[in-house]
Amino acid sequence: MADRSFLDWPFFEQRHRDWADRLDTWCAKNLPVDHSDVDAACRDLVARLGEAGFLKPTAVDTANPGPLDVRTLCLTRETLARHDGLADFAFAMQGLGTGAISLFGTPEQQQWLDRTRAGKALSAFALSEPRSGSDVANMDMAATRDGGDYVLSGEKTWISNGGIADLYTVFARTGEAPGARGISAFLVPADTPGLEVAERLDVIAPHPLARLAFNDVRVPASAMIGKPGDGFKIAMSVLDVFRSTVGAAALGFARRALDETLDRAGSRELFGAPLFDLQMVQGHIAEMALDIDAAALLIYRAAWTKDMGAPRVTREAAMAKLFATDRAQEVIDKAVQIHGGDGVRRGHIVESLYREIRALRIYEGASDVQKVVIARQTMK
Numbered sequence: 001m002a003d004r005s006f007l008d009w010p011f012f013e014q015r016h017r018d019w020a021d022r023l024d025t026w027c028a029k030n031l032p033v034d035h036s037d038v039d040a041a042c043r044d045l046v047a048r049l050g051e052a053g054f055l056k057p058t059a060v061d062t063a064n065p066g067p068l069d070v071r072t073l074c075l076t077r078e079t080l081a082r083h084d085g086l087a088d089f090a091f092a093m094q095g096l097g098t099g100a101i102s103l104f105g106t107p108e109q110q111q112w113l114d115r116t117r118a119g120k121a122l123s124a125f126a127l128s129e130p131r132s133g134s135d136v137a138n139m140d141m142a143a144t145r146d147g148g149d150y151v152l153s154g155e156k157t158w159i160s161n162g163g164i165a166d167l168y169t170v171f172a173r174t175g176e177a178p179g180a181r182g183i184s185a186f187l188v189p190a191d192t193p194g195l196e197v198a199e200r201l202d203v204i205a206p207h208p209l210a211r212l213a214f215n216d217v218r219v220p221a222s223a224m225i226g227k228p229g230d231g232f233k234i235a236m237s238v239l240d241v242f243r244s245t246v247g248a249a250a251l252g253f254a255r256r257a258l259d260e261t262l263d264r265a266g267s268r269e270l271f272g273a274p275l276f277d278l279q280m281v282q283g284h285i286a287e288m289a290l291d292i293d294a295a296a297l298l299i300y301r302a303a304w305t306k307d308m309g310a311p312r313v314t315r316e317a318a319m320a321k322l323f324a325t326d327r328a329q330e331v332i333d334k335a336v337q338i339h340g341g342d343g344v345r346r347g348h349i350v351e352s353l354y355r356e357i358r359a360l361r362i363y364e365g366a367s368d369v370q371k372v373v374i375a376r377q378t379m380k
């Protein structure tokens, strides 16, 4: 049973505790799902999470608009990740894919949110390109004005939900200025002619992922999210909300790894006593628990600060993401070690956690990039 004492921390209100309890109960009944067909599993997860009401925090409620609640987003990701990485992924993409629309969309664009919050439409966030991952401002994809339309041409890669999403938030160069100040954001429905899946990408913890080709994709000027040239600022604002939630997913994986380790160390007999009794094992367990609590403190500090109205939490979110993802890797590695041979057996839960955690240290800003961000903020 996962340690839930952190829910008593003053970062949370009673509604957060109730939400986490309800979600945990739902997860225990419904997760994990079969991962053999990730597309079908993700569509089904989104539909079921939506039906149960658990996608509501991912986007603005158009009937009752208010800021996104980052603590709820983090609690949801950590709970889902503890039960099933694919469920966390399905939830996270509904938020990341629509974040720009929640924060900067027109009322017409925000009509999509009623569908994504209900699990009736899937969304994706298309920022990265083959030449510009960490170096976002170097993107090539162009959006050229043509009368009342924009015509998008180029490629996006590493797009989660690529191929199964109903709508894409796409960033493209509109050329108001060189570099970061010449990028704009667009809402592109998946069925827009010219938008094609060029390649499906297979990774160590499989989920729907694709390289997309934009072959003269024509959208009306009203598809632009925010103002011309604001795309980079919009992308950074979205990441400012969602970056801490990547840390929260890592935290969920780490908590699961510790739970599995405690079960294993209590039940496995070695040298005539439970594994628990070996002090070196106790040392590992102490370090795992310490990393988990420290990560949780950084994550919920960032989330609470944002929820209290801070315009930006660049430093707090970077610290939360960097620490939680890097330390979760260590925690899970220790879990694998303590499980011995079983830890590397395909299909074992700690083996899958070992694969799941790795990409979190790369996407939404690699660990090294977070260090640069923290250093810049500290030296300001």
Ligand SMILES: Cc1cc2nc3c(=O)[nH]c(=O)nc-3n(C[C@H](O)[C@H](O)[C@H](O)COP(=O)(O)OP(=O)(O)OC[C@H]3O[C@@H](n4cnc5c(N)ncnc54)[C@H](O)[C@@H]3O)c2cc1C
Residues within 6 Å of the ligand: 125, 126, 127, 128, 130, 131, 132, 133, 134, 135, 157, 158, 159, 160, 161, 203, 209, 359, 362, 363, 364, 365, 366, 367, 368, 369, 372
């Ligand atoms: C599983 C997965 C899902 C993804 N989903 C999405 C998605 O939905 N939408 C989307 O737009 N993108 C997505 N991405 C792309 C992701 O954001 C990029 O992979 C990431 O930004 C790194 O870019 P890159 O792969 O081009 O690596 P590069 O930019 O080539 O960077 C390689 C490495 O260089 C180092 N590095 C980079 N910059 C610095 C620096 N300033 N200082 C020091 N070291 C540095 C880091 O170690 C980094 O990992 C996803 C990626 C993965 C793996």
